[in-house]
Amino acid sequence: TGITLAVMMASFDWAEDDYDKLATGIVAGHILECGAQSTGGNFTDWRKVPSFDVVGYPIAEISEDGGVVITKHEGLGGLVSVDTVREQLLYEMGEPKNYITPDVIADFSSIQLEAAGENRVRVFGIKGAVPTDLLKVSVAYEDGFKSEGTIIISGPDAREKAEKFAEIFWSRVGTDFEDHLTEYVGLNACHRHLAPLKESNEVLLRFAVRDHDRSKFERFRRKLPALILSGPPAVAVTGGAPQVRNVVSYWPALVPQDISTWEVTVFDGDDVLFHETGGWPKTGGMPVPAAIGESGGTVPFSTETKRVPLKAIALGRSGDKGDMSNIGVIARSELAYHFIGTVLTAERVKEIFRGLVKGKVERYPVSNLLAWNFLLHEALGGGGTLGLRIDAQGKTLAHALIAQEFDIPVDVLASVES
Structure with a gap:
């Protein structure tokens, strides 16, 4: 920006x-x-x-x-x-x-x-x-290691076989890592309980681990390729032994502006074309108190409803900042905006994402854009490079939310169609 x-x-x-x-x-x-x-x-x-x-x-x-x-x-x-x-x-x-x-x-x-x-x-x-009179400093630091590996399992009974493979794998490797994860890609790895579980004819079985002790990763690397020859049938390898990667964590902080200066130099080869340095202007502004939790108003709605996904009356977009995910729910009409404000509270969103979101959920109205912004704290397993999930940045969460079904008044649905 x-x-x-x-x-x-x-x-x-x-x-x-x-x-x-x-x-x-x-x-x-x-x-x-x-x-x-x-x-x-x-x-x-x-x-x-x-x-x-x-x-x-x-x-x-x-x-x-x-x-x-x-x-x-x-x-x-x-x-x-x-x-x-x-x-x-x-x-x-x-x-x-x-x-x-x-x-x-x-x-x-x-x-x-x-x-x-x-x-x-x-x-x-x-x-x-x-x-404000503060600057944001983003600190990146080495924070251990992580690794992941996958095998592909086909039907029949792909789900049952994948669960058996996971049981076999962790019994051989052990679970004494600081964090470990099993995901069944193709069986709601991204949306978990938020989507109906349907049988799949193939499953990408994904294992991931994180720890500060690099020596633990050797058994993880060795045991995964061997798994395909010593478990249920119809399984294929998707690559070689898993690679061990450094984890680079992120720590944001605020510092006073007056402890820093800026310097700009423009070179043409060894010649300096421009050089200037300076400090920051005295400011000291303060953020405006947010209208957190504001309701959608007291607009009356029809008592006749139809049960459909929220997507029928809203768009969705999610992003991430560290271990926090934001979900923007953007109404397709003004009436839909008010209805969403009455049913999609911060508490409701926290309940919908139970098990995925460990921290609080905050809701902010963005009425000029007919939208509601939700901040989901401690939602990404550490966030970014630290998290083990296949969707480590929560990019799919908005669409998990707007796929949820609600009893929506028919006049709200009509306002969108018109």
Whole structure:
């Protein structure tokens, strides 16, 4: 996001205290930062994307007054719509009112969107506030080792055979690792209990371990290839012995701005073309208290209902920050937004993801985008490189949530269809 803002400040000579414009640059950067995710990639309504052949990356057309239009190259695949942009705005969102950067606190609850032609979306109304006097420091450090390995098991009775293989494997290898995991890919490895369990004709059996003692991994590596010759039938190897990888963990911290300086040097060979150094402007802004837990209002709904997946009235996008997953649930109509607010509480989401989410769940309204943002703490088994799950970053969680069935009022369904 900062890279996008820097170009705007340099091109338009925006002042360091013109916070609405600075917030506009941050929002534009957030839309651009994950490439094709805002032009049809990972889009809930993927069937609406005309073509995924050479998907065009997003382009932000910026004017000096802070106007923003999101588009893409003509003639390439993908789709730019209000919904593709809404999904990307919810991606990796924290508190909507407090998107904190060193230059500005951008208020994502102020963003307005409107269609501005084919594959064009206007972004406007963005507000910004004085940044804090802190900087975020991200520390990466070595934190042990991990390894994973797989075998493929075919039917008949693939599930039963996979469970027997897992029993055999761990009895031989032992479970004295700091963390170990078995996943049956093809039998709800991503969504676990959130999806109905159906028999599969083949299962990718996945084992993973993590520990600080590298010597433990030798027996894990040796025992896995041997497993295919000493268990139930119709099994095949998917590769050689598992590799042992270093775990690099992540630790974020905040430090006062005044302990750091910045320095920029531009070289042409050995010649210095530009050199400048400096500090940070005195700020000291504070985040705005969040409207956590706000309800969806008191809008009346029809008593006649139909039991369907939440996807019928909502889009979904999930992201990660460390060991926290965020899930944006984006309503397809204003009435659907209010209904979702009444039934999808933080407590309900915590219950739905029981066993996967160890920490608290927070809910934030994003009414300007007709969305609700959920923050799921301690949801990723340590997160990123530390976690052992096949979906270590929780990218599939939003679609597990919107696949859940609810009794939805018929007038809410009608508001979406219209």
